[in-house]
Amino acid sequence: MATEKRDKEEEEVKTDDGSLKIKPRPIVQLGIFLVAHSPVFSVVFSAAGVLALLILPLLAKNTYISENALMPGSARSMLSNRDVSDGSKLVKDIKNYRLNHEGQGVEVQKLIGKYMSEMGAEVYYQKFHPEGNQFHPLHFFSGPDSYTLLDNVSCASYGVNVAGIIRAPRGDGKESIVLVTPYDFINGGDYEALSLGITGTLFSLLARVTWLSKDIIWLVADSRYGDYRPVAAWLTEYHSPSFKDSDLLKCGELNTADKFRRAGTMAAALVLKVDGRSERFEDTLSIYAEASNGQMPNLDLINVVNYLAVHRQGFYVKVEKVVSLLSSSWLKIIGEIFEAVGKLAHTLNPDWNFGIPTADYLEGSATLASSLYSQALGIPTGPHGAFRDYQVDAITLKVSPRFPPDSKTRQHDFFLRGAKLLEGTIRSVNNLLEKFHQSFFLYLLTSPSKFISVGVYMIAFALLVASLPMVAASLYIDGCKALNNSTLNPAGNFKSWKWLDAAKQVFALHLFGLIVTLLPYFICQVPGQHSPSNRSIMWGTTSSSLLLITFATIPGCSPFSSRRHGTNWAVLKSVTISAAFIGLCLMSIINFATAEIGALLLVPTCLIVQPIKPALRSRRIKSLLGAFCSMVLLTIGFPVMLFAISKGLFGEGLVGLSLGGEFWTWLESLWAWKSATYLYIGMVHLPCWLLCLCILFHPS
């Protein structure tokens, strides 16, 4: 306090003196310096942001088990041949039954249930309605499935899950571990049945071991209606019991009323799937971890599985990657440059070992891109996503054996190794005393054993958006000066309100964005069956007419109005950039990957965009180039265009002219999974894109 006062006095003395200027604090000086040189710094920061993103594969660290209690692989496997033959018998029985019987019954479920109860487990069946998720604007971010209590359900289609619970012999019954094997009881192939074999083998063992401290639940999910839905339905019933008898319970010959059983809170869940034949010499294990809105399970769970699979059971472990990036030449060149720089640095100082071979860099980048993309999309990559909604750490393990499904001899070995992997993982989780909490929740994977933590990957985003407030401030100052020069009217004393006109326009367009975001809900309410393309056309027309109405009703909003006293484009751009900055920062909290990819598109567009008319008038190469760049960026930035490009990038070619329909389906999937990316596109990206368009065609 005292020093502050003295400072003030000193300042006053200096100002009274008149000749001396107040010396601002260093931080203010730095700010003024940055704002004054904003064009240079904005380019430097944006370039650094992109470079930081490219450099991420180099900064990836090796994963490590950070929870002491896990101790993976410290216990010897107790699986015996008897367990394996139990599992093989189950698979054989199911196959035989499926060969001899056709139809819709629940006999296969009963077969599995019988196997479970023979093992000494508590068995029950659960019926669920395959009703998919529907878009409701109010259900974003709300608790999972608050709308499942449907009153008028038909018995026409429903699925039946089987679940068995092994109680821990000396456990306290407060915790459980969940094993999920999705299986289509009607159309399931031979490979799918193998997952039942592995889990059956494991279940046979777990039923007789003495070391369980958590109950084991084995859920055979009826994947007739997709993998996700049965698991989600089971989880809903597990966590929010309904005390009203649903009509569904009485459907069919199987009465499942009052049978639902529970174990304690779930410590972890493992989803096991077997599909296809491995392309490699070894059996392949793919790990899927992304849940809705870029949420990840604790890294320790992935580490345990990866450790056991690689070092104990000899699986080839992989995570998803963008295959097309592996062969891209520009990325290869970048990788080579990084390798050369790394080598150079190593010769300068042998302690600098950040260089990695180009091939590793390519692998890392492709995996990182896939990791970023899956997180940004906000759609879970498997049934494990349903668990994340209840804060349960879960991953999907997809195993591809290297043999055809009818090879008996290989099958025995495959069951043994698969069950050993699961046994080791379960024993590790069984050792846990608390929820997973030691390791990271916010990370990106660059390989199954390498990760980038939040502290590192935030840098790229921070650098990208850092230029926005700087440029906004400098533009605002420029805009105010320009206004003062052009309009020397007495209203000039409302100097600080210059931004209000621009803010009105920005607000109007954001409001428009909100309405466009909510429109699909009403379009879905339109009676009658409509194809996705029809719906998208409906959506497009209503949106564009709404946009015209907005331009017409709100004065000074339209880019085509020729009124001189419209808003100054510099101030408009300044406010637009501020809005984009706020939107991106908010999004980075909700889903970092979306914000990162969004920033990659939005930041250059916002920075580069300028009115096209003066540029065309001046006919200077530099301004023409700027105008061309902004045109290109704006074309790419249109969400539908973006969707088409990303489709092309990921090698899923477009199906002719049904772009609108595909886009609609894509968005439908986004809101069905309650992905915040949808909100981001509607409420941040679209308005900012429109505002940039306004600036581009600004009549100045």
Add this chain to the structure above:
Amino acid sequence: MKVLTLVMLLCYSFAFSSGDTTIHTNNWAVLVCTSRFWFNYRHMANTLSLYRTVKRLGIPDERIILMLADDMACNARNEYPAQVFNNENHKLNLYGDNVEVDYRGYEVTVENFLRVLTGRHENAVPRSKRLLSDEGSHILLYMTGHGGDEFLKFQDAEELQSHDLADAVKQMKEKRRFKELMIMVDTCQAATLFNQLQSPDVLAIGSSLKGENSYSHHLDSDVGVSVVDRFTYYTLAFFERLNIYDNASLNSLFRSYDPKLLMSTAYYRTDLYQPHLAEVPVTNFFGSVMETLHTDSVYKAFSSKTSNNKINSEMPLNQLSEHDELQKANIQNDELKTEKQKCPYTQMRVDLHKKLEKLENVDTVVNLGIAVMLLVVMVSSSLL
């Protein structure tokens, strides 16, 4: 004032002259495992192994305070219910019959540990949970758990610092709760825990130096955890060769630690401990080996011993008295005693007995001493 100082002097003399000369009459052991959780199985196994060893070497259960912070035997994750092993061969169940755990689970706290050492208990605490040692006790204090630089973690929630330990030992010494104390610690950076110790007659040994970790010895792949720490494992290996009649010295124990096998350097602090380690049998701490002494009459040895003590205790007061010669004799006597009070125990006893026989005029010495004391008191009070 002077009276007060005198009285204090008197007390002081009482307190200090007697401790060194009392003979070793009993043995106690305080065995502490400070860590919870299943993955710390080995700490409980360490403690139970030592419990078994000291019991085998003769310390009775009522003189062992066993503190176990968690119950591994009944943990649901234990593949062998109600059994604890310290070796993967599973030959020896440490948690068999007759294991008396005095403090278990959440009772094992720093507070309770310090209460045990210093003897400050609530009235309701039963005798079995108290360390009822006296000035003739040899105490073994064994601790294991997770430690660091000058601290030992208790229960994952609190920690015992080296200051706390030193303070507790000091209090014990002042309260004459031990004759000799041996502290054995198996934690990471165990040596740092002894940094603040100042009290005499304390021998300390730790499993590792500052900056070193103490490692587990091996993993039991059936139980799925490490079952014993290296330092304790090799300590036990040393004791397994011994029986109650063996005369192995502390020195041989300390020499048996090989830094290569331990993967850390065992550290022992002897500056507070006078006797030569080579002459102290390990059973002085890890066992309870008492020589029985045949006396002619029931009370004679006892009474002569107390009178002898009294003389010693009054020595500082009598320094200017006329009984110089006698005192010299006494002092010599003392020296002789302390010299002889070493390993060949019976020999010393016999010598002492002979000396006592020679001292005919014990009673007169006492009476004279009291008279002089009274005189001094009177003079000083009159001066006041």
